[in-house]
Amino acid sequence: MNTFWERFKAHKKGFWALRILLLVIGITFTANFWSNDKPLIILCDKGIFFPVLRYYPETCFMKGEDLEMDYLTREFKNFVKKNHAWVVWPIYRHSPYRLSESHHPVPSAPCPLHVLGTDEQGRDLLARLVYGTRICIMFGLCVAVFGTMLGVFIGAIQGYWGGKFDLYTQRLVEIWSGLPVLFMLMIISSFLTPSLEFLAIVMSLFNWRPVSAATRAEFLKARGLPYVLSAKVLGATDFRMMWRHILPNAMTTGISQFPFLVNSGIASLASLDFLGVGLKAGTPSLGELLQQAKSNLHAPWLSVYPLCALATILVLITLTGEGLQDALDPGRSS
Incomplete structure (x- = not known):
């Protein structure tokens, strides 16, 4: 563990990106105590x-x-x-749901009362930006956790059993991965009432493919190694072989995909909210703010701040993921 941490700290961009990302998470997840x-x-x-x-x-x-x-x-x-x-x-007496008491037309420009302005309904933009960023990060983490678990399970049974089972399963996986994810989510959301939990579960069903492919490759390689064959001779069951002996050594590639699954979940939620088929109306969201910006081109603050927030989060997570990959696989950076 110490060696991994030293290698991660040596990756300067990834290490500083993680620091800034943790600061952003701390600010957004404590928003109830300073913006309310x-x-x-x-x-x-x-x-x-x-x-x-x-x-x-x-x-x-x-x-x-x-x-x-x-x-x-x-x-x-x-x-x-x-x-x-x-x-x-709180330091900032605005919630993301309260309408402004100012008499200025909405959306109003930044002013001392609303430091980033208001949206088209008169709600404080800074509050909605912070709460919306928190929801996006939570959604991305949920998608990454569920997607990683599902991908590890499917990739493990494919790689361990191999043969015709792997062949037929891989064809099904390829068909499933060819489905248009965004359109499928839009269709499902039009029939059912969208919620954060529902969208996270549905998105996870389409987001496990990278983890599955990496885990499958590691299991295919590991199932013929001497320690696996020795455990089989000693009578170890398939379940014990997969989850006790092979999986700990195969998790490196799966873990390295985790930050990129978070990014994918955040981008998908922003896209769905921008199209109006994401979270229920009124929920703070970066995509919903961008949708408002499309209808209010005379109010640039509705597009500039959400775009900067979204781009910053995605870049920080990407740099952190690159540092994680280099720390888990030293040969990659060399």
Whole structure:
């Protein structure tokens, strides 16, 4: 493990890309605590409240209905003054769903109230950009995890059993990999209500081919090695041979494909949202912002910032993947 880490650190571009990527992930995954229209903490005579973490109805603070408290209303401000409550707010008091209270026409240009401007519905662009980036990264990671697991399984049984089973299975894999992924996702999304989990699972069914091919090649090579033949003579079962002896040595090539599967998932989600068949309406998404930019060419901030965010994420993951490949396969870089 130490040798792998030293080799990865020696790959300067990959190492710095990983650092920046972890910083971006940290910023986006903690967005609820620094970009929100709900207080972090409310301390008053009625107790301690954590609105950013829990749902509180209006009746917790004043006479009202059993609806979630709007903490930016005049009624809540009066409650704070009357009860001398201590309120800790996030640094940026905007959520990706709240409409702007500004009277400027939307989409509005960057201003002190909205540092990156607003979208065509008056929602803060910075908040939607950060939350949308988080959703894209989560989606890419889910697709990569499920795709890697499925690809390793299919590639392992192909490579281990080989023969006619491998031949016929490989023909089916080639037919499956020839299907137009984006069009298939569009067709499926038109029949079923899209959600993040649903799209991740469906995308994983089309995204396992690179991992499967790499795992199959490693299993085909490893099944004739002396340690495998010796284990067979000692009576090891097929399951034990595959998952205990061969798989640990064959995972290198599969792991090296992981960052590129993440990239593929992010790009696919952005494409689906841009076409309007991705996540449900209103969900923060980079693709949805780009779709708005197409209809509002007079508002360049709707295209520049999402494109920069998307390109930055994809480049960082690609550079990290290259560093991972070089660290796992020292002969590749030489």
